[in-house]
Amino acid sequence: MDIIINARFLTQKLTGVQRFAIEIAKQLKVLIPMVRFVAPSNIIHHHLAEEFDVLIIGKRRGVVWEQIDLPIFLKKNGNPFLVNLCNAAPIFYGNQAITLHDVAFLVNPDWFNKNFVRFYKFLIPRIAKKARIVFTVSDFSKSEIVKYIGINPLKIKVIYNGISDLSTPIYTAEAYGNYILTVGSIEKRKNILTLIEAFNEMPNEGIKLVIVGDVSPIFNNQGNEMMKTNGNVVFAGRVDDAHLAGLYTNAQMFIYPSLYEGFGIPPLEAMAYGCPTIVSDIDSLKEVCAEASLYINPQSSKSISEGIMLLKNDEVLRNNFIVKGKRNIARFSWQLSARLIVDSITSLSD
Known part of the structure; x- marks a missing residue:
């Protein structure tokens, strides 16, 4: 199976979601040597882009890149299987897996920017129902996805986060006591x-x-x-x-x-x-x-x-x-x- 990784996470600041994407991507590159990574041009994690041998596609950035440039590229290249690791994914593409880390925007929309909530309420249920696989990070999140989005639980696979390699500590806490x-x-x-x-x-x-x-x-x-x-x-x-x-x-x-x-x-x-x-x-x-x-x-x-x-x-x-x-x-x-x-x-x- 021809597999493409949506590497837009390389354009984003590092939080838990991006950490998941980076660590899983490293392992997938080992397990599937022929896997390909694609991203927009505004990459900020350049060492990882080199490690993944990322292909820069399209002229747009951000969500617009993901919804327009990415699916155009996929359709021109035989509709390969797309793996998305950071919640969002192309809405008009079916041959893909998405990773939905949680549904906090549905459970407590007041925690988020109103425009973000509107967009995710429109996008996430549609891509979740259309995707061939929905990955999530806990049994709790799986139950929440079923409850709030209503998709078949058999399509949802629980993939836990892991523990990254431990960094050598730099002791900078003298001032804190x-x-x-x-x-x-x-x-x-x-x-x-x-x-x-x-x-x-x-x-x-x-x-x-x-x-x-x-x-x-x-x-x-x-x-x-x-x-x-x-x-x-x-x-x-x-x-x-x-x-x-x-x-x-x-x-x-x-x-x-x-x-x-x-x-x-x-x-x-x-x-x-x-x-x-x-x-x-x-x-x-x-x-x-x-x-x-x-x-x-x-x-x-x-x-x-x-x-x-x-x-x-x-x-x-x-x-x-x-x-x-x-x-x-x-x-x-x-x-x-x-x-x-x-x-x-x-x-x-x-």
Whole structure:
């Protein structure tokens, strides 16, 4: 089967979705040596484009490229099987697999830009119903796709995220001293404001809260006021993998108070670096973290602060979660996930 990978993810900043695409693409290139990668011209991850030997096609960029230039190229080249790894895909092309990481835009549209919600509400159900395979990242997300989009569950294949190769940590945390770490795009569903509120309610014992991720418009005046009330809240912004590895390695604990996730890579990264974790008591994170995390109610600042204090003051509990975390990450492998994708594609021709 002639297989093309939609590599538009190489034009996008790195978040969990792009991380999935990059790591799966690396494995697919090994498993299917003849696979081809195509992308628009505005690539920002040039070393990966060289690794994938990406073919630049079309003159457009972004969504327009994906909806016009990409399907034109495919139809001119015999309608090969297209693999899309980052939610979106051409709406007028049927011989493809799509990867739908979650349906948060349907569950909680208020979290997103209105134009984004309108577009995704139009696009995603149509490409999901037309695609030959729908990949998603957890059994929870599969159930949500069935519930909100109504497609046949037999067409949906669960492909977990994996653990990327561990970077050598660069210790950049001297200025932070003792700190709690959280990682993720700063947006409403990541629940950063409630985390800050919980942190501000705790006794000031010389511990800092370090937040890694891009700041979005969610941090309006309310967020700024919270930041002013406690100088121990540190916004580190976006950091590279080596610096992030250092932050995971030296944190007292990692906390992930997200309101909604399809999967949630950061808690697994924390476990890989031996950092005990606290996560929201939501179905997707319970599926991913199993018994290796302390669970809190993300809607309650009191629950969050109590969870932090419990893990901070109980060394036995911390060590227990470190050990369980190391065991838990063994369940997740990019190689295994890519093999499941290949097997799903191959089964179409059986």
